[in-house]
Amino acid sequence: MHTLTVSEMSAGLRARKFSSLELTLHLLGRIERLGPGLNAFVTVTADRALADARAADERNAKGDGGPLTGVPVAHKDIFCTDGILTTCASRMLSNFVAPYDATVVRKWREAGTVLLGKTNMDEFAMGSSNETSFYGPVRNPWDHARVPGGSSGGSAAAVAARLAPIASGTDTGGSIRQPAALTNLTGLKPTYGRVSRYGMVAFASSLDQAGVLARSAEDAALLLEAMAGFDPNDSTSVDTPVPRYTAELKQPLQGLRIGLIKEFFGEGLDPAVERCVRGAIALLQREGAVVKDVSLPSLPLSVPTYYVVAPAECSSNLSRFDGVRFGHRCEQPKDLLDLYRRSRGEGFGDEVKRRIMTGTYVLSAGYYDAYYLKAQKCRALIAGDFARAFGEVDVVLSPTSPTAAFKLGAKTSDPIAMYLNDIYSIAANLAGLPGISIPCGFINDAGTELPVGMQLVGPHFGESRLLSVSHQYQLRTEWHKRAPKGYA
Amino acid sequence: MNWETVIGLEIHAQLATRSKIFSGSPTAFGAEPNTQANLVDLGYPGVLPVLNAEAVRMAIRFGVATGAKVARRSVFARKNYFYPDLPKGYQISQYERPVVEDGSLDIVLDDGTRKTIGITRAHLEEDAGKSLHEDFHGLSGIDLNRAGTPLLEIVSEPELRSAREAVAYMKKIHTLVRYLDICDGNMQEGSFRCDANVSVRPVGQAEFGTRAEIKNLNSFRFVERAINYEIERQIELIEGGGTVVQETRLYDPDKGETRPMRSKEEANDYRYFPDPDLLPLAIEEATIDEVRRSMPELPDEKARRFVREHGLSDYDAGVLTASKELAQYYETVVAELGSQAKLAANWVMGDLAGALNRDNLDVTQSRVSAGSLAGLLTRIVDDTISGKIAKEVFEAMWSEGRDADAIIEAKGLKQITDTSAIERAIEDVMSRNPGQLAEYRSGKDKLFGFFVGQVMKATGGKANPGQLNELLKRKLSG
Numbered sequence: 024m025h026t027l028t029v030s031e032m033s034a035g036l037r038a039r040k041f042s043s044l045e046l047t048l049h050l051l052g053r054i055e056r057l058g059p060g061l062n063a064f065v066t067v068t069a070d071r072a073l074a075d076a077r078a079a080d081e082r083n084a085k086g087d088g089g090p091l092t093g094v095p096v097a098h099k100d101i102f103c104t105d106g107i108l109t110t111c112a113s114r115m116l117s118n119f120v121a122p123y124d125a126t127v128v129r130k131w132r133e134a135g136t137v138l139l140g141k142t143n144m145d146e147f148a149m150g151s152s153n154e155t156s157f158y159g160p161v162r163n164p165w166d167h168a169r170v171p172g173g174s175s176g177g178s179a180a181a182v183a184a185r186l187a188p189i190a191s192g193t194d195t196g197g198s199i200r201q202p203a204a205l206t207n208l209t210g211l212k213p214t215y216g217r218v219s220r221y222g223m224v225a226f227a228s229s230l231d232q233a234g235v236l237a238r239s240a241e242d243a244a245l246l247l248e249a250m251a252g253f254d255p256n257d258s259t260s261v262d263t264p265v266p267r268y269t270a271e272l273k274q275p276l277q278g279l280r281i282g283l284i285k286e287f288f289g290e291g292l293d294p295a296v297e298r299c300v301r302g303a304i305a306l307l308q309r310e311g312a313v314v315k316d317v318s319l320p321s322l323p324l325s326v327p328t329y330y331v332v333a334p335a336e337c338s339s340n341l342s343r344f345d346g347v348r349f350g351h352r353c354e355q356p357k358d359l360l361d362l363y364r365r366s367r368g369e370g371f372g373d374e375v376k377r378r379i380m381t382g383t384y385v386l387s388a389g390y391y392d393a394y395y396l397k398a399q400k401c402r403a404l405i406a407g408d409f410a411r412a413f414g415e416v417d418v419v420l421s422p423t424s425p426t427a428a429f430k431l432g433a434k435t436s437d438p439i440a441m442y443l444n445d446i447y448s449i450a451a452n453l454a455g456l457p458g459i460s461i462p463c464g465f466i467n468d469a470g471t472e473l474p475v476g477m478q479l480v481g482p483h484f485g486e487s488r489l490l491s492v493s494h495q496y497q498l499r500t501e502w503h504k505r506a507p508k509g510y511a
Numbered sequence: 512m513n514w515e516t517v518i519g520l521e522i523h524a525q526l527a528t529r530s531k532i533f534s535g536s537p538t539a540f541g542a543e544p545n546t547q548a549n550l551v552d553l554g555y556p557g558v559l560p561v562l563n564a565e566a567v568r569m570a571i572r573f574g575v576a577t578g579a580k581v582a583r584r585s586v587f588a589r590k591n592y593f594y595p596d597l598p599k600g601y602q603i604s605q606y607e608r609p610v611v612e613d614g615s616l617d618i619v620l621d622d623g624t625r626k627t628i629g630i631t632r633a634h635l636e637e638d639a640g641k642s643l644h645e646d647f648h649g650l651s652g653i654d655l656n657r658a659g660t661p662l663l664e665i666v667s668e669p670e671l672r673s674a675r676e677a678v679a680y681m682k683k684i685h686t687l688v689r690y691l692d693i694c695d696g697n698m699q700e701g702s703f704r705c706d707a708n709v710s711v712r713p714v715g716q717a718e719f720g721t722r723a724e725i726k727n728l729n730s731f732r733f734v735e736r737a738i739n740y741e742i743e744r745q746i747e748l749i750e751g752g753g754t755v756v757q758e759t760r761l762y763d764p765d766k767g768e769t770r771p772m773r774s775k776e777e778a779n780d781y782r783y784f785p786d787p788d789l790l791p792l793a794i795e796e797a798t799i800d801e802v803r804r805s806m807p808e809l810p811d812e813k814a815r816r817f818v819r820e821h822g823l824s825d826y827d828a829g830v831l832t833a834s835k836e837l838a839q840y841y842e843t844v845v846a847e848l849g850s851q852a853k854l855a856a857n858w859v860m861g862d863l864a865g866a867l868n869r870d871n872l873d874v875t876q877s878r879v880s881a882g883s884l885a886g887l888l889t890r891i892v893d894d895t896i897s898g899k900i901a902k903e904v905f906e907a908m909w910s911e912g913r914d915a916d917a918i919i920e921a922k923g924l925k926q927i928t929d930t931s932a933i934e935r936a937i938e939d940v941m942s943r944n945p946g947q948l949a950e951y952r953s954g955k956d957k958l959f960g961f962f963v964g965q966v967m968k969a970t971g972g973k974a975n976p977g978q979l980n981e982l983l984k985r986k987l988s989g
Contacts, residue, residue, distance in 0.1 A: 103557045116556065123550060125557055222557040229787035257559050258789050336787055339589050342600020343554040347653070350556075359651075363593055386591070386782035395784060 024049050025185040026511065029094055029242040032188055036083055036093045043083070043093030047076035047137050050095050054139065054186045057510065061162045061171075063180040065100045066108045067140040075137040082135060091249055092135030097190040099178050100141040101148055102128050102233075103222040107138075111224050112156035112177075113146045115344045115351045115370030125222020126254045127191055127233050134249040139187050143177030146372045147341065148198055148226045150174050151444040154435055155374040162431070163206060164507040166471050169428040172202030172444075178236045179206040184510040189237045189246055193223060195230045196329050197424075197448025200460035203236055204423035204476025207462045207505060209493060210236045211243045214483050215455035216261035218247075219254030225340040227333035228259075230452040239503055240461065240493035244268035247486060266487050274491035276310040282317035282416035287447050293426045299464030299475040300422045306499065307492075317416060319408035324401045325450040326442055331385050331398035332453070337375075338382025344370060377438065406454040413482040418492060420479055421447050423460040427473035451480045459489045462502040474502070512750070513714040516742050517722075518677045518707060519669035522684055523662050524694040525638070525702040526569045532637050532661035533560030533603060540700045544654035548640075552659040554598030559788050562587075566661040567792065569693035570610045570635050571802045573663060576691055576809055577630050579614025581799050587635075587789045591782040595653050596640035604664075606783045609634035610792060616687070617811060618679040619829060628680050629668035636662050657701075663693070669708065669719065674738035678731050681705060682833070686810050690835045704729040709741045710755070720745070721755040725762055725769055737762035741769050813838055821845065821852035830860055836874045840881045847885030854888055862905050878909050887915035897976055900924050928975045930982065933966070936974065937986050940965045951987055962987065 024046055027035065035041055051069050058064050072095065079093035103109045103121035105128075110116045124132065132138070145155040153161040153176025161176040163169040164184040171180045175192030179202035182190050192199040194212035203210025211234045218233040225231060233250065237243040248269060253262040283304065288297065308314050346352040346366025353365035371379070385394035412419055424444055434441040451458040460476040467473075481489045497503050531538055534551035551558045574581040588606035614630035640655035665684060671677045685703055688694035696703045710722035725741060728734045740762075745755050760769040785791075808816070814828035823831070832838045837859070844855040863884065867877060879887075887904055890896045896904060896919060907918045919925055927933055940962060941948050951958040962983055966974055 109556070111556075119556065121557070122555070123557075221559050224556040225788075227787075256561060258561050259559075259787075335784060339591050339601050339782070339784070342591060342593065343556070343598060345593060345595075345600060347595050348553055348555075348598065359595065383782065386784055388780045388782075391782075391784070 025053055025188075026506070027188065028239050029091075029188045029237065029245055030239070032094050033090045033245075037088070043076040043079040043095075043137060044073065046093070047072050047095050047139070050139060050186060054181075057184055058181075058186055060167065061164060061180045061184055061186075062159050063143055063161055063177045063184065063186060064097070064140045065110055065112060065143050065158050065177070068107055068138050071107070072137050072139050079135050079137060089135055090245065091131070093137060094135070094189075095137040095139050095187055096131055096246075097139045097142050097178060097181050097187040098128060098131075099144055099175050099190065099192050101144060101193055101224050102191060103224070104128050104138070104141065107141065109141065109224070110157070111147045112144045112158055113370065113372065113375070114157045115367075116224075117157060117351065119350050121222075123222065126219035126256060127250050128222065130250050130252075131191070131246070142175070142181050142190055145174035145176065145198075146375050147224065147337070148174040148193055148195055148231075149337070149374050149378055151197070151201060151441050152429070152431075152434065153177065153202075154431065155372055157372060160431055163428045164510050165206065165428065165473055169430055169473070170205070172205035172424070172428065174198040175202050175210075175236060179203060179208055179210070182206075182208055182236050182238060183507060185506060189235060189242055191233060191250070192236050193226075193231055193233050194448075194452065194458075195226050195232075195333060196452050197445035199234045199236060200448050200458055200476070200478055201424045201445060203460040204478075205428040205474065207474030207476075207503065207507075208236050208238060208460075209240050209243050209462070209497075209503060210234065210460045210476075211247060211486070211489070212451065212458045213247060213251060213486050214261075214457045215452075216259050217251050217457070217484065217486065219252070219257040219260045221254055221256040225336075227336040228340060229336060230329075230333060232452070240459070240490050240497055241269065241272060243459070244272060244490045244494070247490075263484060268487055268490050271487045272491050272494040274488065274495070276307060276312050276492065276495045279307070279312040279418070279492060280416040281307060281312050281314045282412050282419040283314060284322065284419050284421045285316050285318045286320070286322045287421035291425050291443070291446065292422060293466070295466040296422050296424075296426060296475050299466065300420075300477045303463035303477050303496070304420065307496065310495070310499065315416065317412045317419060319405075319412055319419075319450075321401065321404040321408045322450050325405060325453060326446055328398045328401040328405065328453060329445075329449045330381065330442060331394050332402065334378040334382030335386050335395050336382065338379045338386065341371075341375070341379055346370070374438070402453045405450055409450070409454045409456060409480070409482075417488060418479045418481045418485070420477060423447060423476035423478040427466050427468065427475055447478060456480050456483060457486045457489055459493055461493045461496060462505075463500075464502055465505075474505070514711045514742075514746050515714045515716075516672055516738075517669050517710045517712060517719055518671035518674075518738060520667045520671065520677055520681060521706040521708070522665040522667075522681060523704050523706075524665060524684070524688050526566050526661040526663055526693055527695050528563055528565045528569070528661050530563060531659035532563050532566050532635065534659055536659065538660050540697075540702075542656055544652070544656060546656065548655040548658055552598065552655055554600070560603060560786075562789060562792065563661060566635055567610070567794070568798075568802065569691070570633065570663055571794065571799060572691045572693055572806070573633055573665070573688065574611035574614060575799065575803050575806060576687060577611075577614030577616055579611045579630060579633070581794060582608060582610050582612060583794055583796070584608070585610040585634075585792045585794075587786045587792065588783045589786045592779050594639070594642075595651065596642045596655070596658070598640065598655060598658055602637060602639060603786055603789070604636035605634035610794070616680065616683055618676065618683050620679070621675060623825075626676070628670050631666045631668050633663050633665045636664060638662050674735045674742070677707060677738055678735050681734060682731060683810075686833055686835075690807060690809055692807075698729045701729060705734065707734060707738055707741075709738055709745070711742060711745045711749070721757050723755060723757065723769070724759045726759050726772065728762060733762055733764055736764075736767060737769055740767060744769065810838075817852075821856070823852065823856055827856050827860065831856060834874065840874050840877070843881035844885045844888065847882055848888055848892070851888065851892055854891070855885075858884060858888060862902060866905075866909050878912060879905065883908060883914050890915055890919060894926060894928060894975055895919065896924055896926050897972065900926070900972055924973060926975050927970050927973045928978060930978065933970070933974050933978055933982050934986070936966050936969045937962075937983055940969060941986065948987070952989065959983070959987070
């Protein structure tokens with residue numbers, strides 16, 4: 024049962040081939056058996072899952088279930104879940120039971136999904152390897168010695184290992200797409216404002232966007248439909264109708280105009296990764312897509328721009344974790360300053376502290392213009408580059424990440440090397456554009472098969488196109504169906 | 512050396528919205544601590560602010576009323592600092608692009624001349640919670656009911672030159688925000704308070720002296736005293752060879768002095784930046800027009816109308832329009848009375864104001880309604896009672912709560928207009944005072960007043976004064 028996609032599960036549930044309870048028990052069994060080796064979950068909500076499953080079965084029996092009624096899901100532990108621990112994989116929130124559901128959580132719940140648990144992640148979503156988690160690193164199911172990518176590494180590992188058919192993630196600079204690429208999944212980051220951020224613990228508010236990690240574009244479409252839409256609780260969510268993504272998957276590849284981002288096929292890109300991506304491009308061309316090179320000259324500014332904007336916002340967003348009202352509080356504070364210093368000093372890990380300090384610095388009097396303001400200008404340049412490109416092509420294509428999954432610990436001592444992992448994914452966040460990573464082949468690293476992802480980025484609210492291109496590609500390829508050994 | 516004072520005020524007006532500026536919690540004053548704070552006010556992980564449209568409309572009203580520019584696009588920014596009563600670790604305010612800019616307001620100086628005071632800007636922001644340092648045995652209590660309450664911070668140009676001017680300006684703003692129904696003006700509850708920036712410079716010097724900021728003044732009297740204290744302190748300091756330090760100070764009303772606030776660990780760098788959770792505030796021209804059309808008559812306009820239509824003096828019109836409620840009371844009296852605006856004005860500013868003041872009541876709590884007062888004044892106009900008797904009737908109305916006619920009737924205060932009755936009283940007085948009568952007739956005109964008094968006394972003050980005068984003149988001249 025665990026090998027089924029969401030669409031297949033949905034069909035099976037409605038055809039009474041199995042019940043949601045059977046499905047849920049089966050997956051909970053896998054999570055119990057295989058989860059610890061991957062460290063994919065922070066919290067497994069078995070009791071809640073069983074209750075959800077029973078309720079879903081009742082609804083399905085009465086015939087008033089929807090396509091997702093009874094489908095098990097997992098949420099990244101950055102989404103607040105009413106009555107359930109929501110840790111952001113930080114010691115700071117290791118005792119925090121959220122008193123409300125995030126909008127994404129509520130919408131999936133209302134669609135009838137079954138909550139299996141909360142997945143591990145980089146602390147406060149700050150990281151690209153899932154090694155900054157207070158709960159320890161997540162392992163890549165394709166090779167336990169390697170990282171699953173981050174920050175949504177737990178969601179990626181759980182879905183790749185068939186512990187959950189689909190999971191939510193968040194993407195601030197590539198945190199859905201890069202782990203999807205590293206674990207052979209389809210990872211969609213929607214347009215900024217497409218999905219409500221309410222109840223998603225903020226890292227960098229102007230970049231954060233919720234999305235999904237799935238095993239197919241079709242599944243991603245199904246779950247995006249259930250999570251997208253305007254939310255009066257989020258002023259930055261956009262009030263524009265949500266298309267029926269699943270109904271639009273049939274758009275043909277014929278005549279599709281694809282731009283290859285010149286700047287993303289250069290130095291630093293692993294030639295083996297490039298070969299996979301080039302192979303995919305050739306297939307798309309054979310199927311009638313028109314491919315041309317496009318240049319987005321400001322894209323090399325993405326990483327430095329991002330590492331000004333994101334830390335700046337994070338330094339302010341994380342100020343509320345002060346030990347006063349919730350979260351970690353130090354023992355026996357002497358006075359207020361001691362309370363702040365020790366609660367935050369003990370509660371946050373190194374990477375989070377590094378970003379808070381960077382962000383505080385770039386916003387400080389005398390530095391604001393040189394850093395923050397300049398970064399905002401760069402951001403506008405990057406957005407302008409994309410806008411020009413979309414005058415010529417329908418989507419732009421690049422590798423998702425310059426390399427396949429790397430070894431645990433390989434980059435932990437070199438933050439810059441770690442940051443460069445997101446070199447191809449960050450620009451979409453800075454421009455607020457939708458991006459998707461889909462499996463496009465494997466490389467062989469000293470006898471280990473490792474998946475490779477390619478990224479498609481479209482214009483604002485172009486999710487439908489990204490999903491249909493991905494779906495059409497997946498109808499013609501088998502890459503996305505491959506499961507890691509031991510998890511099939 | 513002669514010194515000139517330079518003052519600028521930052522007034523915080525709490526906007527009278529039902530819910531908070533970025534959340535749906537109620538804003539009512541006086542609830543149990545922390546019962547009016549929801550997850551947004553508490554700064555919980557994951558929550559987001561949503562701007563209260565009513566607060567924006569109120570800011571626009573203020574902008575229109577002060578002839579200011581209402582920005583078509585303004586920006587909310589985060590002011591970052593740590594304090595336990597600031598749940599998010601930042602206050603959402605407006606920094607570089609406020610919603611209202613470049614307004615002005617006229618004040619009347621002590622010598623009766625008018626002075627225009629510039630309003631640099633007015634911006635929307637959220638209030639912080641309250642830290643309670645007493646009753647917790649060495650600990651501090653935090654009440655977040657006030658956190659997120661909408662404020663309009665109104666910043667004046669440094670154009671005020673004395674404590675009196677500062678108070679006149681603050682009172683004028685106080686009047687205005689209440690006319691506009693955007694603030695209840697309750698200073699005791701902190702709905703209307705100000706920070707005063709005060710500096711001194713030698714007369715004739717162009718550049719400003721170093722200023723001190725006196726925080727959180729919540730009464731007109733404290734504003735005046737604090738500023739006067741501060742002026743003297745600064746002058747003494749400079750004349751004694753010292754220099755003024757730029758700092759924030761607090762006014763201690765018990766000691767009547769300002770003191771530096773306990774200095775924070777280090778100077779705050781607020782690291783302002785645009786709040787990414789809120790889109791820039793866009794205001795359509797049509798919205799501004801709509802507000803403009805729905806503007807109530809403002810105090811200056813109303814005062815000009817009172818002068819023009821009622822024939823009141825500038826001064827009287829100013830007093831009567833100082834509060835919307837008083838003006839309304841006065842206008843109701845005039846409307847019921849039909850004419851005699853001056854009479855109504857005198858009574859409202861005189862006996863009514865006196866009684867309110869004595870009992871420490873607001874005009875809306877008056878024991879004599881505008882309709883009742885008009886009833887009393889009608890009896891003066893139609894000669895049923897004299898003005899003097901009317902004062903007595905008013906006091907009775909005030910204490911007994913009955914209307915004028917009932918009291919006049921019950922106490923038999925109706926004026927005597929029967930000529931023969933007045934004549935009888937005059938004759939009686941004349942016969943009892945033959946000496947004075949002889950003196951009067953021999954040319955001592957001044958004694959006329961004596962006879963008026965005697966007749967009034969004999970009639971219990973009820974003789975119609977006009978008739979009495981006429982009859983008395985005739986009788987006395989024999």
